[in-house]
Amino acid sequence: MRDEAQDLIAIAMPLYGHAALVIEALESALASVSACRLAIVVSVDGDPHHEVFDQLTLHAAAHPEVHVIFGENAGPGGARNRAIDYILEELPEAKAVYFLDADNRVLPDTVETLYRRLKASEAGWVYTNIDTFSVNWRAHYGDSYSRLIHCISDNICDTGSMISIDVFRAGVRFEEDRQNGFEDWEFWLSAIEKGFVGEPCHDTAFEYRLRAESRFKEANRDRPAAMSFLRRRHKALFRRPALVGFEHEEAPRYALIRTGEGMLDVFTDPTLPAGQIGFDEAVRAFWGHVGEPDNVHFPPFIAACGSETLKLLARSRLLPNLLCHLETLAERCNVVFVELCNAVSQRSIEWEILPSGARQGAADLTFVSTGLIRNVIDDDALDWFSSIGRDQTWPTSARLKISFPFPKAPQRRSLIRPEQALLNLVSALTTSPLRPTASTRWTWRPRRLPALSELYKLLRTELGGSPVLPVAHHAGPRRTAAVLVPNASFGGAEKVAYAAGRELRQNGFETHLFVLGSERMDVLDEFDQAFDHLHFWKDGIPAWGGSGQFLGQDFITDEHPLDWAGLKGLLSGFDLIVNNHVMAAHPLMAQLRSAGTRTACYLHVVDETALRRPAGQPYAAIAFEHAYDAFLTCSEQLKSYLHSFGVPFGKIFAVPNAASFSIDAKLRAQVSEARKAGRGNEPLRLLYMGRLDRQKGIDRLHGMLAQLKERGVPIEARAIGGEILSDDPSSSWMTRLRSLDVDVAPPVFAAKDIAAHLAWADILVMPSRWEGAPLMIAEAQQLGCVPMATAVGAVEELVVDGEDGVLIGNAADARIVVEMARTIATLAQDRATLGRLAEGALATAAERSWSASFADFIAWSDTIAPTAPIQRNIASGERAGDEAAPSVRAVA
C-alpha cells in the first residue's frame, strides 16, 4: 500500500495553439484526487504566443509539480516525444504517463482510476470511452480491447490514455512526420507491434473538447493516404498471419462443437490451441452478440464433429484449406456436410452443391454460418432446419468429400452425429431465457466499433481476399513459404517444386503447398513430408489465359475473370512465395511483394507450339519480371535465356535438377555391382519412359527401333508411358511399338517402380524435341542406366557425352534416328564402353543432390527475416525469445 501511495504518475501535455485553454487543462490535472504523486509535464511546441510563456511560468512557479519544457515546433508527435524523453530522463521513477491535450480536461478521479486499472490489468495502456463537450459527441469503444479492430478498423484509443512507462522504455514513440494526421493511431500500432495491448476502462472518462473543426477531422479528409502510411509503416501488423493471430485470440472465426463433449472449441487457426467455452457460455455469447455486437463476440461459423474426425483432419495437413472451402460453401448454401475418405495414394477436396430436398448420407462434419442460425431462430424455422438430421434435407446443402491417407492407428467412431450436436445447440439457443431480452442494448453510449462477429469480413476487405487463410504466426517464429503448382501429379515440374519445398522446410521454413487449379494431388512418398500444409483451390483459377500479350506471348492481366479474392485470401502474408508455373498468380505478385512477401518464380522449360514458336511459362513470367525478387531455373541455359529478356543474373538461381527419388545404400551397392559385372552378350536393354507424344520424340523412337530391328541388333525394348488415344487405333503409338516387339506398359509413378525399370535397362532413350532439364536423366544415372538423349534444352548440362551418357546432336529427325540407331548398335557390341558409361553415370549421380543444387537459393532465402509483431509472455511479461522483460501484460 505504501509503495502504491508513492508511485509517480506523469501527466504529459503537449501544447500548441491552446494558450487560452491550457489553464483549464492544468487546473483539472492539478485537481486530480490520487494517492499517487503527480508530475505535470507541459511540452510547449514552439507556440508563438507569449501568453503561453506567461501562463506556464506562473503555474510552474506556483506549483512545483508542474514542469514546463519549451521546444521548437515539431508537431504533436514531436512535442509528445519531448515530454516522454523528459519524463524518462528527469522523472525516472514514473510508473505511467497520462497524455492530456492542452484543450482537454480530466475529471478528478480520472488519473487515479486509470492507474489502478493499469496496475491491475498489467496492460500496456488503459483507455476510456470518449465524451466530448462544446460539440457533444460520445462513443462506446467496446468492453474488451481488440488489436484486430485497432489495426483494421479505426483508432479506438484516444491519446488521453494511461500508458505504462514500459511502453516508452521499449522504445515506442510518436511519429513526428506531420504529414501523417493519425500520429495517435500510429503510436498505438507501434505499441502493438512491440507486443503491448490496451485495456478499456469504463469507470472514468476525460473531457474531450470538440470544436466544429479539428485536427482529427482534417486528418480524416485524407484518410486513404493516412491509412496507406500506417500500413506501410507497420507492415508486420497488417499481414495475414499477424491479423489472423489477433483474430484467433480476440474474435475467433469458428466455433466447433465436439460431439458428445458438451464443449465448443473457438479458434481461427486450427493449428493453434483453441479456446473452449461451455454450452451455457455459448448461448450467452450468441445472444450477447445479437444485442451488443460491439461488446460480445460469437464466431460467425459453427462446425460440429467428433474428436476423432478432428484428429484425422488435423493430421491430414488439409484443415486450414478445408476451412476455407467450408467458409465459401457456407456462403453459397445453407449447410455443408463433410465426408472423410481414406485414400492411400491421393489427397483431394471435392464438393457438389445440392438443392433443397436432397437426400444426404451420414456426415463426419457439419458446417453452417451463424447468420443462418440466427435467421432460423428469428423466422421460427427450426423444423425446416431440423431436417439436416434426417434423410431428406430441406435447407440447400453442399457435400464435400475430403480424401487423404488415414494414419494406420485404429479409428474410434463417434456415436453422436454432428448434425444432432448442431441441432442441440440451435435448440438451446432458441429456448434460452436470454432470447426475449437480447434486443435491448444496455450500453448507453452509441456503438463505435464494428460488430465483432463481422470482423472476418473486415479482415477480408483489409487483405483484399476471401476467404482469408486461417493460419497465424506460430511459435518460433518460423518463416513461412508457399510453393505454388498448377497441378500435383507425377510431372517433373511439380517434383522439382516439392524438392524446393523440402529444402526450405529443412532450412527452417514452415512450408505450404498450394495446388491452384486442381482439387487433388497424388501422394509421392519421396516428398510427402516436404510441406506442413497442403491447399487445393480449383474453381476460378485457369491454367492458362490470354487477356494480355507480352512480346506476342499470352499473360493474364488484372482484369482477367478469375477468383482473385480466393487467390489473394490464400496467398497473402507469406514470407516467401515460390511460384512454380501458376500463371494466374503472376498478377498478384506485385501486391504481395509490396505487402512484404519475397517472391520467387520457378521456371523449367521453354515450350514450343506445333509451328515451333517458342512459348510457355517463361514468357508469362517475364512479363511480371519486376514483381519477382528471384527466379529459379533448372539450367544455366534457361538462366541465360531469362537474362536475355532483361532478368538480371543476380536475381536468377540456376538449380540443377537431381533425382526425384532417392535410393538406399543397399540398392545402390547392388546396382553398382550389377553394372560392373555386366550382362555379357545378352541383348541390350533399351528403356523409354515418358508420354508417348511428339515432344518426347516418340516418332523418332519408333524410327530408331525399326532400324535396329531391320539391322538385327540384339535388343530388348520397353516403353513405359501413356498417350492420348485418337479414334483410329492403328495410329496409336502403343500399337505401333508393340508391332516392333516393344514391351509397352502404362506409366508408373512410385519411386520403386521407376527404379526397377531403370535398374533393368542398360540405356534410357530420350529422343525429345524439346526439354528443360529432365529429372529422368539424373534418375537413370543414379541407377547406372546410361542416358542417351537429344541435346535439347539443358540436357547438355546433365550429360557429358561419352562420360556419363550419350548426347545426340539436335538435327533433322531422320539424322537423329540414324545416329541413335548407330550408337546403340555400337554399344550393343562394345559392352566395355557401355560399362564405362554406366560407371560414369553412377559417379555423376553420386555428386548430385538437391541440397547442393538449392544451396545458393537457400542462402538467399535465409536473408528473409520473419515479419511478425513481438509476442510477449502473459505470465512473465517477457518478450518471447528476448532478453528484455517489461513487466506488462502481453499477448499470448
Place this chain on the structure above:
Amino acid sequence: MRGTFPLIGVAASDAGSKALQAALKRLRKIGSLPDVPVIRLQEAALASDAELVVQVLEGGLGRLSRHMAGANTELATLRRERETLFENYRALENAFHARNWDTVSEVFGHGPFIDPKDQGLAALLRETEIVQLFPVSSYAVSGFAVHVRDIPADETGQLVVTLDYVESGEGIAEWLIPYDSITEGWNFFSLPKACDGSPRTLRLKISATGGLPPELSLGHVITNERYAAQARMPHADLDMRPLALRIFTGLPGARPTALPNVFTPSTVISGRKVEDYRLPVELLRAVANVSLSPIEPSFPTVRFLELEDAIVCHPLSEGITAGAVRRVVAPGTARISARAVIDHPEGKPGTVGLMLVPLSADIRKQIEALADGRSLPPTTFFSGWTEITAEQPIDINFMLEIPTSRTMDLVVLSKAATNSVDFAWLKVFNFRLVKYLEKSPVREVANA
C-alpha cells in the same frame, strides 16, 4: 521591471552580457519565449542591485505567482459553469420552441421477473449494497423507479438509496426511506434536479439498515455483465440479472402518473463523492467502558459480543452507560447510523444515543456535560436520546450539518428510561457511516 516579467537577463560584466545576448538569440527559435531584456549591473552598485534582484525573485514574484494560480483556479471553475449554463439554456430554449412540456417521460424500462428459485436479496441489502448501472445516459434523467415484490410485515428499518456518476464519482442524491413508506410494485425516486452537463453513467446503490428489508425485484437475465446488478458478495439471484428498473426524464419532482408514490431525496449530495462504510469488527472489539455512574454492577455493562458483532451497552438505573470506540470516525463523515435492540423479552425500556468526540477532548467530561444537561462544545456531536423498548429494534440516524473535519471517537450511550433496568440488555450493532469527500487530499510533490 516593467515589460520584463517574468524573465530578465542580469549581467554583471560586459562579457557576461555578450554571452547572455548570444544565448538568448538561440532561444528565439522557441517561439513561445518573449524577448528577454538584459540588464547590465554596474560595478559600482553591484551589491545593491543584486540584492534588489534577489528581493524581486524571492518576494514579489512568488506572491504574484500564488495570486495568479488562485485566479486561474477560479477562472477554470467559471468557464466550466458557463459551459453548463450554455448547454442548459439551449436545452430550455429547444424545449420552449418545441412546446415540449411533458412533465415526465419513461426512457427505459425493464420489468420484474419473479423466479421461484430466487433466494431474495434481503440479507445482501443488510450486509452490503446492491449496485446497478443505468443503461441510459444521465442527460435529463429526473427520476427512476425500482420494483419491490414483497414487504415483510412488522419490520422496521430504512432503505438507503444513493445515486452518483460513475465516471467522476460525484454524488447526486441520497434517499433514506423507512420500510413502511415503501409499497409493493414500483416505487418512484425523484432527483433533486434533472441531470445536466455531460452525459455520464448513473450508478444506483441500495442497501438497508434495520430488520428484514422489502424484497427488491430483479429483472430477466441479460447478456451484459456490466449492467447486471452487482454486489461485493456473491449471490445466486444476481447471476446476470439487473434490478427491475424504470428510468424517467422530465421535470424533477413530477411523479409518473401510473406510479403510486414519490420519494424525494433526503440529502442532496451534488458534486461530492460519497463513501459509505461500515465499522469493521476489529475496531468494535476495542470498545472501552467510559460510563459515568455511581453504580458499580457486578456484571460488565459494556462489552463486545463476538458472535453478533454488537456492542452491549446495558443502561444503569443512575448515570449514563458509555462505550467508546477510539479513532473510528474518519474526516468527512456526515452521517452515522446504527441499529439497537433490547434483547430480552422482559427487558425494561431505556434510551440510547451516539456521540462523536474529538480525539483531544476528554470523553468523560463530555458525558458529564450531557448528564448535567449542559451544552456540549461545538466540536462534539450528539445524536439525541432515542427511546427503546424490549424486542423492538430501532434505527439511530445521526446526520451532521457539517461533515467532520478530523478523526473522532465514537461513543455509544444508554441510560434508563424508568426506575428499573432489569434485563435491559441493550445491543447496538450495524454501524454504518457515510463520508463526503470534497477536497483533494494533500499530495506529495514529485521530486520535492
